Amino acid sequence: MSRGRVAPTGPPPGPPGDDRGCTVLHVDMDAFYASVEVRRRPELRGRPVLVGGTGTRSVVSAASYEARRYGVHSAMPMSRARRLCPSAVVIEPDFTAYTTASRAVMDVFREVTPVVEPLSLDEAFLDVAGAVRRMGPPAAIGTWIRAEVLQREQLTCSVGVASSKFVAKLASARCKPDGLLVVPKDDVLSFLHPLPVAALWGVGDKTEEALHRLGLRTVADIAATRPGALESALGKSLGAHLHALSWGRDERSVVAAEPEKSTGAEETFAADVDDPAVIHRELLRLAERTAARLRQAGHVGRTVAIKVRFSDFTTVSRSRTLREPTDVAQVVYAAARELYDAMGIAGTPLRLVGVRVEGLTRGDAEPVQLQLDEPAIGWREAEQAVDRATSRFGEGVVRPATLVRPSDRPNPSVPRPER
Numbered sequence: 001m002s003r004g005r006v007a008p009t010g011p012p013p014g015p016p017g018d019d020r021g022c023t024v025l026h027v028d029m030d031a032f033y034a035s036v037e038v039r040r041r042p043e044l045r046g047r048p049v050l051v052g053g054t055g056t057r058s059v060v061s062a063a064s065y066e067a068r069r070y071g072v073h074s075a076m077p078m079s080r081a082r083r084l085c086p087s088a089v090v091i092e093p094d095f096t097a098y099t100t101a102s103r104a105v106m107d108v109f110r111e112v113t114p115v116v117e118p119l120s121l122d123e124a125f126l127d128v129a130g131a132v133r134r135m136g137p138p139a140a141i142g143t144w145i146r147a148e149v150l151q152r153e154q155l156t157c158s159v160g161v162a163s164s165k166f167v168a169k170l171a172s173a174r175c176k177p178d179g180l181l182v183v184p185k186d187d188v189l190s191f192l193h194p195l196p197v198a199a200l201w202g203v204g205d206k207t208e209e210a211l212h213r214l215g216l217r218t219v220a221d222i223a224a225t226r227p228g229a230l231e232s233a234l235g236k237s238l239g240a241h242l243h244a245l246s247w248g249r250d251e252r253s254v255v256a257a258e259p260e261k262s263t264g265a266e267e268t269f270a271a272d273v274d275d276p277a278v279i280h281r282e283l284l285r286l287a288e289r290t291a292a293r294l295r296q297a298g299h300v301g302r303t304v305a306i307k308v309r310f311s312d313f314t315t316v317s318r319s320r321t322l323r324e325p326t327d328v329a330q331v332v333y334a335a336a337r338e339l340y341d342a343m344g345i346a347g348t349p350l351r352l353v354g355v356r357v358e359g360l361t362r363g364d365a366e367p368v369q370l371q372l373d374e375p376a377i378g379w380r381e382a383e384q385a386v387d388r389a390t391s392r393f394g395e396g397v398v399r400p401a402t403l404v405r406p407s408d409r410p411n412p413s414v415p416r417p418e419r
Contacts, residue, residue: 018182018184018186018187019137019138019139019161019182019184020184020185021185022138022161022163022168022182022183022184022185023128023129023132024125024126024127024161024164024167024168024254025125025128025138025141025142025145025159025160025168026123026124026126026159026160026162026165026169026171026172027109027123027124027125027126027145027157027172028122028123028157028159028160028169028172028173029105029149029155029156029157030065030155030156030157030158030176030177030178031062031063031064031068031177032098032101032102032121032122032155033051033061034049034050034051034062034063034064034067035155035156036097036098036155037051037091037094038064039153039155044089047066047087047088047089048063048064048066048067048069048072048085048087048088048089049063049066049067049088049089050062050063050067050072050078050081050082050088050089050090050091051063051091052078052081052090052092052093053078053092053093054090055270056079056270056271057268058077058078058079059074059075059076059078060072060074060075060076060077060078060081061074061093062074063076063081063088065177067081067085067088070084070085070088071084072084072085072088078090095265095289095293096289096292096293098121099121099296100296101153101155102121102122103296104152104153105149105153105155106124108145108148108149108152109126111148112126112128112131112135112141112144113126113127113128113130113131114256115127115130115254115255115256116254116256117255117256117257118257125168125169126254127253127254128141138182139161139180139182142159142161142180142182143159143180145157145159146159146178156177156178157178158172158173158175158176158177158178158179158180158181159172159175159179159180159181160172160174160175160180160181160183161180161181161182161183162182162183162188163183163185163188164188164248164249164250164252165250165252165254166201166245166248166250166252167183167188167192167248167250168183170192170195170199171183171191188248189223189247192219192245192246193219193223194218194219194220195218195219196217196218196219197212197216197218197221197222200219200222200242200245200246201245202241202242202245203242207234210233210234211234214233219245219246220246222242222243223243223246223247225243227239227240227243230242230243260297260360261358261359261360262356262358263290263293263294263297263299263301263356263357263360264286264305264354264356264357265286265289265290265354265355266286266307266352266353266354266355267282267285267286267352267354268351268352269350269351269352272311272349272351273349273350274347274348274349274350276341276346279340279353280337280340283333283337283340283353283355284329284337286336286353286354286355287329287330287355288329290332290355290356290357291326291327291329291332292329294327294360295327298362299327299361299362300325300326300327300360301325301327301358301359301361302321302322302324302358302359302361303320303321303322303357303358303359304332304335304355304356304357305317305318305319305339305355305357305358306318306319306336306339306340306353306356307352307353307354307355307356308340308343308345308350308352308354309350309351309353310348310349310350310351311349311351313351315352318343319339319358320338320339321359322335325361326357332357340353
């Protein structure tokens, strides 16, 4: 849950073993990025850890629970986080490592059921109705998942067990870290109604303020309000949605994830950049990152797109379709560089650049078109060798020569993982 302040405290509601009909699980990894870093560096265990950049525009991507005790949370400006917790260890993000760990965790989930709906790298819904006969009741399945993730990946997760997605997600937030909570079907309202209105899915800061102006501060207050009054104040769709949730009505089913249609990466510069040579190097860096993600997922893509954001926040995208699908960084970079050069904006200050590959298919499903005079070993084999080195020694151990000098790199903020 993005706002931990909405999670209630106190003893769990109802009989902890009453999980009849509670076939929806929400599994949420605990401080995922930070936990992956601590797993790699056990000497950091018990210390406050922040994952993020150190530039003036950088934000916290993840904070360990030790850091959260100081009031630090994700999406907070890194400068403020370091003031609140000066003893924190700050680590640059390694999304290759996080993606690899996420894939291993999702594989555990899919051993239980094929009906897995990832929400991000570190959380997913599972419908375990089809697994009950084989693995036991939902709470036992949740316990098995937690034990397997810990044993295989040395990471902890929290599991909410309920009859709906909405309540399961609230339950996992309430039992963090490293817990499991069942919300019995008969106790859904006693669980929901004491919660603040911000706990409801779809209530952001502005909606919360609007509800407070109406004198509505708890979920029970919303449940006691006529739907028509909510719809008049908030709009028909949102008002009806919040009233239904306040009574525990959430008809959405868990939907197995569709294949990824694109993947990419982007960087926001600490200061606007107008030097084309620096932009070219950043496009190469982003192409390397994007192609590595493609290879990890076993995908190739046919369309390369770039995104640029100017200093006034105007954003422009351009794309081109390749003759053959690819997962090779040099091919992605060549297309991205051509797109940038063709825009005719050399010398124009940019705040952000991004590279994306679209139209993804499975790499093993695409025939490889051989070219005349093509060497037996080319860029793909070289980059696969880099992948092997990266998996063993960490991101950045091998890189193009133009990316070696740290002084050449603009000071980007922390990119968010994209899919």
